[in-house]
Amino acid sequence: MKRTGRLCLAVAGGLFLAALPASGLPAVEFSQAIPGAAATPPLGWNSWNTFRCGINESLIEHTADAMVSSGMRDAGYRYVVVDDCWVASQRTSTGELQADPVRFPSGMRALGDYLHARGLLFGIYSSPSEATCAQTYGTYPGRTGSRGHEQIDASTFADWGVDYLKYDWCAPGAAVGEQRQAFNAMRDALRSTGRPIVYSINANSGIVGAVPGSSGSWRWTSSMSRATNDVVPAWRLGRGPYDYQGIADIIDSAALLTTQFGQGFWLDPDMLEVGVDGEPLNYPGLSTAESRTQLSMWAMMAAPLIAGNDLSTMSAETGRLLTNRGMLAIDQDPAGRTGEPLPGTEGSVWTRYLADGSVAIAFYNADVSDRVIDLDPSRLGQFGCIENVWAGTKSDLSGHMRANVAAHDTQLFRLTADCQLSSS
Numbered sequence: 001m002k003r004t005g006r007l008c009l010a011v012a013g014g015l016f017l018a019a020l021p022a023s024g025l026p027a028v029e030f031s032q033a034i035p036g037a038a039a040t041p042p043l044g045w046n047s048w049n050t051f052r053c054g055i056n057e058s059l060i061e062h063t064a065d066a067m068v069s070s071g072m073r074d075a076g077y078r079y080v081v082v083d084d085c086w087v088a089s090q091r092t093s094t095g096e097l098q099a100d101p102v103r104f105p106s107g108m109r110a111l112g113d114y115l116h117a118r119g120l121l122f123g124i125y126s127s128p129s130e131a132t133c134a135q136t137y138g139t140y141p142g143r144t145g146s147r148g149h150e151q152i153d154a155s156t157f158a159d160w161g162v163d164y165l166k167y168d169w170c171a172p173g174a175a176v177g178e179q180r181q182a183f184n185a186m187r188d189a190l191r192s193t194g195r196p197i198v199y200s201i202n203a204n205s206g207i208v209g210a211v212p213g214s215s216g217s218w219r220w221t222s223s224m225s226r227a228t229n230d231v232v233p234a235w236r237l238g239r240g241p242y243d244y245q246g247i248a249d250i251i252d253s254a255a256l257l258t259t260q261f262g263q264g265f266w267l268d269p270d271m272l273e274v275g276v277d278g279e280p281l282n283y284p285g286l287s288t289a290e291s292r293t294q295l296s297m298w299a300m301m302a303a304p305l306i307a308g309n310d311l312s313t314m315s316a317e318t319g320r321l322l323t324n325r326g327m328l329a330i331d332q333d334p335a336g337r338t339g340e341p342l343p344g345t346e347g348s349v350w351t352r353y354l355a356d357g358s359v360a361i362a363f364y365n366a367d368v369s370d371r372v373i374d375l376d377p378s379r380l381g382q383f384g385c386i387e388n389v390w391a392g393t394k395s396d397l398s399g400h401m402r403a404n405v406a407a408h409d410t411q412l413f414r415l416t417a418d419c420q421l422s423s424s
């Protein structure tokens with residue numbers, strides 16, 4: 001293996017970290033809008049998909065405890081993100097945001113301390129407008145967004161020990177120039193605190209091509225950027241560009257985008273619906289096959305894995321899916337390249353090249369019935385060993401790969417040179 005050195009250059013609006021091989025040619029390019037914050041896609045949990053505005057201090061603390069006791073923290077899930085509806089409807093007399101006193105009576109710094117004491121990281125939500133999303137749509141009182149208050153809010157977040165900010169535009173219509181100004185203002189404010197805070201933005205609230213935020217890259221603005229409208233626990237809804245999306249809808253739209261992302265700037269196809277009870281919202285929820293698909297395909301996209309289920313009632317099966325080591329190793333691969341559909345396979349085969357020279361392969365069956373998917377792996381290089389990630393098996397690879405993939409399911413493989421040599 002070639003020795004590499006690290007070079008750090010200031011580039012318009014961002015830091016550019018390049019790992020240089022001994023030859024001096026860049027091997028990978030790492031962009032980090034907030035230096036030190038998200039070298040690999042963040043892993044964590046967020047309150048929105050299950051609890052919406054029904055959040056409070058004890059719910060978040062119990063969730064944190066469950067993250068530890070379920071083994072999720074030790075598998076790598078560390079961010080606990082408190083989404084919309086934590087904030088009081090008024091700022092303090094000196095202009096700071098403050099927690100809703102009924103929901104979070106001990107305040108957000110105490111919550112951050114609680115999380116940090118358990119080896120977890122603290123995430124919070126705000127919006128680059130006068131109101132948060134729930135405030136905009138009238139489901140939560142107040143108008144306490146961060147627009148025009150970036151510096152004071154970033155300082156407050158840093159003071160509370162915040163490690164992750166979800167910053168949500170929350171409207172399909174906007175001029176991109178206005179969005180850039182607003183998102184960059186918070187990026188600069190976060191940077192100026194000196195605290196590495198993952199900066200997760202949603203400029204889209206709609207699908208690619210249909211909304212202004214999807215035109216152009218946010219690589220120098222944020223650590224990750226939403227590429228879709230809101231996910232719900234369903235397979236495919238096929239609705240309009242501003243409507244909710246099932247996970248198959250998201251795979252279709254995100255497939256067009258993966259090459260714009262990676263290496264310190266992560267594609268955010270929205271959060272996980274694995275184990276989320278769809279019933280309160282009249283969605284079906286994901287089957288086990290569909291859950292495997294969401295995790296496999298998000299790992300192929302090098303996407304953040306932000307669980308959205310109720311961890312206190314999580315089934316053993318959901319816990320096993322979320323913490324599958326082989327899937328997580330693909331998602332977190334240090335080279336940070338994104339996967340993409342293999343030409344000529346109509347999206348049923350995805351490939352992702354990994355740091356150790358191996359290749360991850362997903363056989364994705366979007367059909368309503370079982371389907372045989374096959375591949376000549378010599379198209380991808382010389383490999384002697386195949387790991388079946390979900391089955392947890394490894395065997396010598398010879399000739400064609402061929403698998404019967406159940407409806408809506410995904411089989412995930414990792415090909416390495418030699419089963420004796422591979423440690424994964």
Ligand code: GAL
Nearest residue numbers: 048083084133134168170230
């Ligand atoms: C939406 C966002 C959701 C959630 C919600 C909160 O715009 O996509 O993930 O954050 O706002 O109101």
